[in-house]
Amino acid sequence: MTHVSVTVNGVAREADVEPRTLLVYLLRETLGLTGTNVGCDTSSCGACTVLLDGESVKSCTLLAAQADGREVLTIEGLASDGQLHPIQEAFHRNHGLQCGYCTPGMVMAAKSYLDENPNPTEEQVREALEGNLCRCTGYHNIVKAILDAAQSSGATV
Amino acid sequence: MAVTEKFVGQAVLRKEDPELLTGQARYTENLTAPGMAWMSVMRSPFAHAAIGGIDTSKAAAMPGVVAVLTAADLESEWGGPLPFVWPITEDIKVPVHWPLTKDKARFQGDGVAIVVGETRGQAQDAAEAVEVDWEPFDAVLDIEEAAKDQVVIHDDLGTNVVVHWSHGGGGDQSIFDTADVVVKERYVAPRLIPNAIEPRACLAQPVPAMGEFTLISTTQIPHIARVTLGGTCNIPESKLRVIAPDVGGGFGSKLNVYAEEALSLVLARRLKRPIKWVETRSENYLATIHGRGVIHDVELAATNEGKILGFRVKELCDMGAYYQLLTPGIPELGGWVYMGPYDCQAYWYEFTGVVTNATPTDAYRGAGRPEATYVLERAVDALARRLGMDPADVRRRSFVPKFLEARTAISGLNVDSGAYEETFDKALELAGYPDLRKEQLRRREQNDVKQLGIGISSYIEMCGLAPSNILGALRYAAGGWDACTVQCLPDGKVVLKIGTSPHGQSHVTTWAQIAADTLGVTPGDVEVLHGDTSVAPLGMDTYGSRSVSVGATALYFALEKIKEKARTLAAHELEVAEEDLEFDGGTFTVKGAPDKARTISDLAVSAWHAHSIPAGFEPNLEATAVWDPPNFTWPAGTHLCVVDVDTETGKVEIVKYVAVDDCGTVINPMIVDGQVHGGVAQGIAEALYEEALYDEQGNLISSLMTQYLVPAASELPSFVLGATHTPSTTNPLGVKGIGEAGTIASPPAVVNAVIDALSHLGVTHIEKPVTPERVWRAISQGGAA
Secondary structure (H helix, E strand, O other), rough: EEEEEEEOOOOOEEEOOOOOOOOOHHHHHHHHOOOOOOOOOOOOOOOEEEEEEEEEOOOOEEEEHHHHOOOOOOHHHEOOOOOOOOHHHHHHOOOOOOOOOOOOEEEEEOOOHHOOOOOOOHHHHHHHOOOOOOOOOOOHHHHHHHHHHHHHHHHOO | OOOOOOOOOOOOOOOOOOHOOOOOOOOOHHHHOOOEEEEEEEHHHHHOOEEEEEHHHHOOOOOEEEEEEEEHHHHHOOOOOOOOOOOOOOOOOOOOOOOOOOEEEOOOEEEEEEEEOHHHHHHHHEEEOOOOEEOOOOOOOOOOHHHHOOOOOOOOOOEEEEEEEOOEEEEEEOHHHOOOEEOOOEEEEEEEEEOOOOOEEEEEEHHHHOOEEHHHHHHOOHOOOHHHHHHOHHHHHHHEEOOOEOOOOOOOOOOOOHHHHHHHHHHHHHHHOOOOOOOOOHHHHHHHHHEEEEEEEEHHHHOOOOEEEEEEEEEEEEEEEEOOOOOOOOHHOOOOOOOOEOOOOOOEEEEEEEEOOOOOOOOOOOHHHHHHHHHHHHHHHHHHHHHHHOOOHHHHEEEEEOOOOOOOOOOOEEEOOOOOHHHHHHHHHHOOOHHHHHHHHHHHHOOOOOEEEEEEEEEEEEEEOOHHHHHHHHOOOOOOOEEEEEEEOOOOOOOEEOOOOOOOOHHHHHHHHHHHHHOOOHHEEEEOOOEOOOOOOOOOOOOOOHHHHHHHHHHHHHHHHHHHHHHHHHHHHHOOHHHEEEEEEEEEEOOEEEEEEEHOOOOOOOOHHHOOOOOOOOOOOOEEEEEEEEEEEEEOOEEEEEEEOOOOOOOHHHHHHEEEOOOOOOOHHHHHHHHHHHHHHHHHHHOOOOOOEEEEOOOEEEOOOOOOOOOOOHHHOOOOEEEOOOOOOOOOOOOOOOOOHHHHHHHHHHHHHHHHHHHHHHHOOOOOOOOOHHHHHHHHOOOOO
């Protein structure tokens, strides 16, 4: 077993896991944070996207052990005090989700991208989402939501 | 005071969103049960191979392994094979399909053994250690080859040609011999993989004291799964509860009953433990149904002036290795719409179904109707090229004129209503059609590297499945009704128990809007419960763009019953005759005395405490309606795609996509638009990117998400949407379906656009998906590719 110390959504967590355990399964099965979904086994779909030290990563691509000593932000940690994050608000306002399965990964990827580029063009948003697949929305309203989030909250995103 | 604001027709934001946006969703994989064990399926690596023997000893000895079982071990568990409910002809040949195969594997992915382990990893590791003595045979993947029966897949059937269905024709068949022009084309619809982003999963739990079982599953059809799995697993329907919790997309792939659901149930019974199974994506590509897989031969008869006279279509359809729930019925669903929106005088459709050594095919978004629309709309463009006409003019000359009462189509079914030219005009207007043609001409004259193409697709579809008597006539085993229960609670809130089972389609919000308007509450006051056969026992689930037109119409009639019951109580309390009451926005008022009033919420209280109710009045304000639609609904529209084609590299870029759809009355335009966006994206994917590919041995080459090209945001455009609203005559809401329209309309719009960009170079045809390589080859050869 491997010992992992990781800060998840601001809370210090400790766990002993099999060395082969992926970060996404540490989150989902050991820590009970099932908001991060698994959609593929080839790091293609991006449903499992979380932020590791502020950068978006596909949590099915990393071992839990690689997160040792680092900070993870998942979809459960984004809203604060019952207030949706501006990106979550924008997804709601623009119907940027249907079945919701890709949504946590989309929102986390969007957060990471807007942190880097708070004022993107539509084309830049589309390029930035290249690693996240959605089968319901045709991306139209996801792109609209991210542009809306950027516009409505500017640098606070 | 009742709420007087009206919500139907408004872009009400979704009630579903908060939990989905915050990571609180209840997808099947998120759920666990005490004492749960994990199931893994050992699958055949061969497409066609006899099983000489299976050695499970190594697997059984591995850490954490609870059981390793083969088909022989489970024989006593089954009440019957996996469900197949649509034997479309009397003489159809039905391959027997058990949850695990015993004698031989018939496709790559056929289940051979199952392993139950204490953890997911232990079950998976041990499944890899099951040893099978394989004797591989030649596999047959090509439909035309399979039809020759040189390799027979099911020995007991003696042939791969399992079904032939003919529509029987309509109108004057001699037109195909006598018409001025008969365009003959062959089109191929490759196999597609549905790719719901949530893979399948299930969790079967025994309730030993009650002799009951609960199956939680990623299904679109909990009610149909309950009755059919009961039969397969030998469980009385009354002892089986099926729950579809939050489901992460379906697109038809979860409109099915799968081996893993049956296996987990019988293992839960045998091992007396909850059994969980979660599909990997690669497993999904092998073991979840594929769509399409059709070779079409079409003849289009027309006059020299470009008036379309009729379509004659013959198909070879790939069934895959077995039937799943509906397999041979899928082409037939298209078999009624091969006239499109055109006023035809002759009609013929027939297909032959063939088994192959590949994953079973079944319903994928549109199911038969995208295939039909592709064939029609490609052929219409071929006709326009042959006559040297503008493809818009051919269509305009041939549309059925606007009709607001049901009209019998040449295929024999009654179409509810249609205004095809209106949607067509709107699409061309939104696209700026004349200017596009000018720009196209300019680029052609300048011999521009990037040529502009304009593709039109005008479609109708048949959805809102379905009138039960027609389903019976088509030999489908179940009915097509749906149900809704409305409960007005004494606290002023409302509960709806609905028989449809959404997995992204926003039924919670949509149904709440309808109920809110009638009952004088807000959508926030309405709780919508679905996807649990114990909570909402009556239902026929979600597929075939049926949910609003059938399910919400059941809600409409349940609300009518509530109104009637409430009127009796209001009249009693206000001491007037029922006919002296007016009803609006959830409030009954006495005619001429508006201060004398009772709201539905008031009446819910008095119906509940029942202290003073009229004689014969049943306490509580609650009603159930079951509605069987008298007809299908028939959405229609025109989509227009504009592409830039790079003539040096073959790259296709969509520069504009216009979709104008008519789905009758709209409950929530935001949700309807969302359905169109997603449908169009899937259709563009079908046109440009996606194809399930097998090699000659039957290995699925596009076996990973890295190889099967589900498009990302960077590969798709934004969409320009328009709408017309021609109310359906099938239901009192006037609604039609919209779940599949985008997928039905878009593939021919895209491919027609690519051909249109290159037609002056002699290009007449490019197979789907229209890859840069195929485009480049077509240009190089100056013809088809």
